[in-house]
Amino acid sequence: MVDEAQPRDPAPAATAITAHSDFDPDDADWLVPAQPEHVVIAEPDPAWPERFRELADRIRAALGDAALEVEHVGSTSVPGMPAKPIIDIDLTVADSRDEDAYVAALEAAGFVFVLRERNWHEHRLFTNAAPRANLHVWGSDRAEAVRHRMLRDWLSEHADDRALYAAAKRAAAAKRAAAAQTADDPELVQAYNQRKEPVIREILDRMFRAHGLL
Template identity: 35%
Template sequence: MERLKIAATGPDDAAAREVADRLADLAAGAPVAVASAPAPEPGAHHLVVGVGVPEGDATVDVRVPRSAEAVRELWRGRVAPFADNLARRRRAPRRQHVVLAAPDPSWPAQAARLMARLARVLGERARRIDHIGSTSVPAMAAKDIIDLQVVVDDLAAAVEAAALSHEAGFVHVTGPFYGIDRHGTHHDEQVAVDADPGRPVNVHFHPVSSPIWTEMLLLRDWLRADPAHRAEYEAVKRGLAARPDHDVNDYSLDKMPWISRALGRAEAWAPQG
């Protein structure tokens, strides 16, 4: 059984230890390990709790004041369900209708912490790990879901890596899952998602032979390069999100015609980029 690993940190070591002790008391008997750490090692903990850290601190996952009630609320609302989901290999609940969030400048830092957890567990199995999708593009509205992709040797390695991601705090979900390239061809992949109810994540594991991972990087970089492209894509997304009869799966599929055309434009742009 994978234990949820938590570190409490902050500029005041005594305050961080106090919060860690309170969480440890609440976690008695649960599959949770809590420690205080002045400088948590990147990727070593599933959740880093900042005590008295300033807003915008990129090193922590959640901030909490030095109060017993705040710690209890953190336990009830996030830590306890995260630990239970991880122990049961159960994905956190997620809404099935599309809600676009305003651009969040902390998305890249959040993605970097998630990628550090994966890199620590996967080691050389991962040829590369990238932040992709709309949250990887500055100044663009997006569903508040971090998308990551991991490139591995082949599909068997993707299965192994997705299963190992449990040690990093994720849940391997059975498919079949596939990515659709710009020509409409399906390519098998593996997927892991969040056990943490406070941070929705999709992790896509692609064989290196799949064109999907290079297309996702090309689309990301093309959108990053031109605000007009971002505005065009955002308008498409807002139109699809406004359809009352569409769920998240419909939304993803209905974006594909625009994405396919955009990839053609991005390929023409790439040699100049």
């Protein structure tokens, strides 16, 4: 789902869209330290799209024309997909490095600025407490945002890959990252993300080939 007020810039190059990147902890400037938590995979909730719309309205009210695109992405945007009950939103601005153009306005609207990743597409991450949401801010070159949108649409249309990804998510959530941990111990969400990443990349590469990008 997209809430779009302005025409898109030309699409990023195929090489930028198809390039996989590993999380770099040295590039992660945490303004609010990441906290361990239990990852819970919930069954699809028909309320998720409405929660996105409410959040998108807040973002647009806060930023006006500076919000070039506001898209519902991630598993809560895919009909029938189990997911962590956290709404993922991609916000495209002219230049994510220009924090003066959006940070204060988003904070005034209730979003918390938690992470800056300069080497990974100049990504900025905000969170919202209720409803729980992750707001990803990208510049107008938005290669990663294109990947997110393509994956959302692909999973919506391909039940086999949707089932494959759902199984990977459940398996990743059930497994502890370290042998010393037990099922009662929380962990950083990044460990969960890394365990399901091979399946995500398998699906992405299949999708890229189908679109003639690989």
